[in-house]
Amino acid sequence: MIGQQIFNGLTLGMAYALIAVGYSLVFGILRLVNFSHGSVYAFGAHAALLFVGMKLGIFPAILMSLIFTGVLGILIDKTALEPLRKKKSMPIASLITTIGISNIIQNMLTATFGSQKKAFPALFDFGVISVGKLQISWTQICMCIISLMLMLVLVLLVHKTKIGLAMRACEQNPKAASMMGINVNFIISFTFFLGGVSAAIAGALISGYYQIVYPNMGYMAGLKAFAAAVLGGIGSLPGALIGGLLVGVSESMAATFLGSTYRDCMAFIILIIVLIVRPNGLFGKKGITKV
Structure with a gap:
């Protein structure tokens, strides 16, 4: 049973990652926690459901x-965050703005799709593969493979391409x-696009896994993913992967x-313990500010 739950947790953890x-x-680029990201994840799941309803087929719909x-991510940056950057507003203003955007997206989903849960x-x-006493579904296997491949693509994009070099340059000194x-605003918008795409993939995978969507599905998933990012060292892509896996396994166990009443709190209990021992997270680095 322990092995079964570990594998279930790894499957869910890959999506959290x-x-x-x-x-x-x-x-990594803005030093901003984008609290609208959970609602973007819910938007991606509902967009996939909408296009499925248009009889496009599941994979074209996704x-x-x-x-x-991804375009929604760009709009969030262009309409709300870039004007604040141009006015050199305090970082807390951008943080509060992302919280407001999250509520706007969630309410728009509720108004458009209704508050009921949908299949x-x-x-x-x-089907299912039996490995000893383990029961592993093809859905779980494909979720793990797709998530791992996409994480690898993102790492290669950031570290092996010109636009990835520009992203790292903007991170170090805009x-x-x-x-x-380097067009810094373009790089930031491209980063928001990548974040939106990864959230939409996670939304489709998790929705297909549980076979259900609803407007506020991004609230708890977003908090758990944020805990995973901080746990692994926010700003680190390998850290996001390891943090997501730890959150998924701890939740399943x-x-x-x-x-089941304790599953949602485990991510934050582990997060608090790790941050007490290692404040920068597992793969985070200490920032050095020169004055």
Whole structure:
């Protein structure tokens, strides 16, 4: 039973890691916690459901949701955050703005789709594989493979491409990057696009896993993903992966041995313990500020 729950937790943790990536990407460049990211995740799941209802087919529908959710990420930056950057407002203003945007998106989803829970089609429903006493569904296997591949693509994008080099330059020194000819605002918008795409993929995978969507599904998932990002070291993509896996496994084990009422609190209990021992997270680095 322990092995079964560990594998279930790893499957869920991979999806949490994809959401946590959005937090890490934005924080790495702007030093901003984007609290609208959970609602973006819910938007991606509902967009996929909407396109499924148009009889496009499940995978074309998910592809369309990736594009629309990525564009939503750009709109969040262009309409709300970039004007604040131009006015050189305090960081707390941007933080509060993302909280407001989260509520706006959630209320728009409720007004458009209703507050009821809706069925989402199953993904990769090819049956179950038995490995000893373990019962592993093809949905779980495909979720792990897809999440791992996408994490690898993001890491390669950030570390092996020109636009990834520009992202790292903006992270280290936006003014110097701008003086070297890098369009900093474009890089920031592209980062928001990547965050939206990763959130939409996670929304589709988790919705297909549980076969259900609802407007406020992003609230707790967003908090858990934020805990995963901080746990691994916010701003670190490998940290987001490890943090997501730890959150997923701890949640699954707590639901098994303590009861389902304790599953949501385990991520934050582990987060508090790790931050007491290692304040920068597992893979975080100490920031050095020169004055």
